[in-house]
């Protein structure tokens with residue numbers, strides 16, 4: 264799955280190359296691409312044709328285009344589901360067709376926006392904008408109105424989010440992944456943020472201090488910001504792309520996908536364990552696991568450098 268930094272790179276590409284352009288023609292050929300649209304491919308074509316793209320927006324891992332300068336509740340937007348392998352490519356309209364292309368929008372500058380998706384978990388949906396359920400008044404695609412603010416948003420309140428997390432009596436990592444609590448943090452960056460914080464993902468959120476939980480959110484933002492800096496510049500000007508987790512952002516990862524390799528802080532081998540049907544990666548010394556019974560982790564001290572956010576206990 265693409266994570267927030269990858270989606271933000273796609274958003275920036277769309278902002279540079281698609282915003283300001285009119286849509287002259289639309290084709291949706293993929294059988295699954297329009298499956299979330301009640302009226303199917305025809306409805307997508309009818310509601311996009313003739314529109315002028317005036318915004319490329321994102322909250323968490325949700326990405327959408329807005330049209331005709333109409334950013335009010337009820338106005339149409341195009342919600343782009345990248346799924347596992349979705350790509351939004353901008354090419355010249357006479358470029359040769361590519362495999363796995365399921366939709367395209369011809370633009371009035373001689374280019375076209377292509378939706379390419381090998382594994383077909385993604386798709387396009389035209390939906391009205393609606394107010395976010397979090398009461399902030401932010402407008403989101405109606406089908407994503409439940410999505411909470413992400414740590415990059417100007418209105419993101421880390422302390423309020425940390426309080427909401429602490430009120431829930433469950434594992435901190437489970438809450439970091441809950442898009443109705445905080446959006447945009449996926450499995451990779453949850454592991455990275457917890458490692459930077461020196462907190463094991465199975466620790467109960469209610470047993471951590473407010474400072475510690477706010478620290479995890481801070482680290483989530485900074486690790487994603489670092490990833491964006493590492494990968495956000497490696498794009499060909501006309502190629503707006505997302506390849507999911509295994510691509511160009513790997514360099515910036517300290518624990519994710521590094522089971523058996525030494526922790527870059529203390530040298531202990533990184534461990535992978537199953538969690539929520541995925542893998543969690545952590546350093547067993549820097550991030551002392553809680554006992555499986557659910558009892559609190561003990562107060563073992565950590566050798567080596569002091570850890571940010573280690574005031575937690």
Ligand SMILES: [Zn+2]
Pocket residue numbers: 526527528529530531546547548549550
């Ligand atoms: Zn370590």
